[in-house]
Amino acid sequence: xxxxxxxxxxxxxxxxxxxxxxxxxxxxxxxxxxxxxxxxxxxxxxxxxxxxxxxxxxxxxxxxxxxxxxxxxxxxxxxxxxxxxxxxxxxxxxxxxxxxxxxxxxxxxxxxxxxxxxxxxxxxxxxxxxxxxxxxxxxxxxxxxxxxxxxxxxxxxxxxxxxxxxxxxxxxxxxxxxxxxxxxxxxxxxxxxxxxxxxxxxxxxxxxxxxxxxxxxxxxxx
Numbered sequence: 001x002x003x004x005x006x007x008x009x010x011x012x013x014x015x016x017x018x019x020x021x022x023x024x025x026x027x028x029x030x031x032x033x034x035x036x037x038x039x040x041x042x043x044x045x046x047x048x049x050x051x052x053x054x055x056x057x058x059x060x061x062x063x064x065x066x067x068x069x070x071x072x073x074x075x076x077x078x079x080x081x082x083x084x085x086x087x088x089x090x091x092x093x094x095x096x097x098x099x100x101x102x103x104x105x106x107x108x109x110x111x112x113x114x115x116x117x118x119x120x121x122x123x124x125x126x127x128x129x130x131x132x133x134x135x136x137x138x139x140x141x142x143x144x145x146x147x148x149x150x151x152x153x154x155x156x157x158x159x160x161x162x163x164x165x166x167x168x169x170x171x172x173x174x175x176x177x178x179x180x181x182x183x184x185x186x187x188x189x190x191x192x193x194x195x196x197x198x199x200x201x202x203x204x205x206x207x208x209x210x211x212x213x214x215x216x217x218x219x220x221x222x
Contacts, residue, residue: 019130025063054158056084062111074117081144088113140187155199163207172207
């Protein structure tokens, strides 16, 4: 049986099956909390099979180098975002609204770089890492953004979507766009791809969880 556990503030999910996969890491300052989270759920150095990054922005990938050193787990990211983690940068942040454009200078942080161990091309079956799930390439927020669909039908989508406002603090179950997107047409195509997979629930990086029916109502006309 697959379980999805969440550490909310650093945007971190833990998938547990025969082994465990950490999905995103939060930023560098979140590493102590993530390590405590792993310890709380009895995930030790041998049990963490993979650190999987949904994309290369600092609040999702910034703790990867430190967590790789602490756990020994390999780090995976889509090839299109690999250069971001190699350089420890966000790349260009293209605002989807006024809030995003105003926050750009505050949120554009660098982070400790690393060389990823696994480069994702499109879809990868995660069964070999001990979890019955698969990766889907869902670009738009960044070129290399990915989502994870479990065998139970739950989907983690990173920043493809956001719940509510103010980073998910207000009305977290109301679906909307993140503050930034590299390519809006690709992002909307990826949302349609996610909905076509018929997930039972959608877990974004900020806010959520989201009801797929509400996501479909919000984005179906696009």
